[in-house]
Amino acid sequence: MNYINSLKKLVIGDNSVEKIAEILPISTEPFECKPNECINGYKESCFSLRGDAATVPLYESAKPCDLHFLVSTGKTDWEHDAFEENNNNILNKFSENVENFSNKLKISTKCNVTNEPLNISDPQCITLQKLDVLLLPWFVWIHGITEKNINDIFKGITNVITKSKENIELKGTEASLLIDELKSIEGLKVIKDLNSTYIMLCSHRTRDKKCGITAPIMKKEFDSQLRDLELYRDSGDDREGGVKVSFINHVGGHKFAANVLIYNKHGEFVWFARCTPLNVKFIINETVLHHKVYPANIRACSTFDPIKW
Incomplete structure (x- = not known):
């Protein structure tokens, strides 16, 4: 096309x-x-x-997108399909969740991996069983995404989108809204990106x-x-x-x-x-x-x- x-x-x-x-x-x-x-x-x-x-x-x-998910891997090169299914990590599951989320809300998304560093003190981060994700253009980091909490995280993102659509004054404050939405999830750390x-x-x-x-x-x-x-x-x-x-x-x-x-x-x-x-x-x-x-x-x-x- x-x-x-x-x-x-x-x-x-x-x-x-x-x-x-x-x-x-x-x-x-x-x-x-x-x-x-x-x-x-x-x-x-x-x-x-x-x-x-x-x-x-x-x-x-x-095409531009509404939300861009960037997953830290600590690498500068990847397999041909960077999200291909692998029993040792949850990259494929995360990519599938982004696609389902996009289809459900009828918004455009992108999902990429990046060379951003991993938390070397956590074995689950090293093996990508636990993910750190930068969400743009909201400029917010979600640290500690696992197979157990991934569904709750996307529910939280969905709630933020709904709130910002219903109240135009909330546009641009999505990072703060997401921090509030996800604060009760144990082991998860959501922070604003200051760049x-x-x-x-x-x-x-x-x-x-x-x-x-x-x-x-x-x-x-x-x-x-x-x-x-x-x-x-x-x-x-x-x-x-x-x-x-x-x-x-x-x-x-x-x-x-x-x-x-x-x-x-x-x-x-x-x-x-x-x-x-x-x-x-x-x-x-x-x-x-x-x-x-x-x-x-x-x-x-x-x-x-x-x-x-």
């Missing part, structure tokens, strides 16, 4: 700039900087693409070698520039207002690598593609800090209520 839509755009024209401008402000800055403006060394031809991967219009080749932005890069080498190559290079440049701005955060840094760059598994459209997914607590989701390290300066300065976008490289974008608590 995406190929057919792209073909139509090539034949009858593409009005994606107008569509995107109705969602987010368009930046007038160039998307690509000069190689000498990068902190690390790159050529202008880095990550060059060929054929339709370089020419097909990108907008609406992917202002999450940037996610597909590093799923087993699924596509290109992603396995491009993601670490992109992260190196993101981290370097964020350090200069005092916005870099690693897993041991819980200072408020930082920008976290994480690896995730396959998101689709690997031929458009590098794919860069961004959640701003300010209220924007942006999915860029065909990115190189020469685009990092724009993404940080224009999209992360000033909430503006470059339409030619957008696969999907949306807004949500700014996070408040």
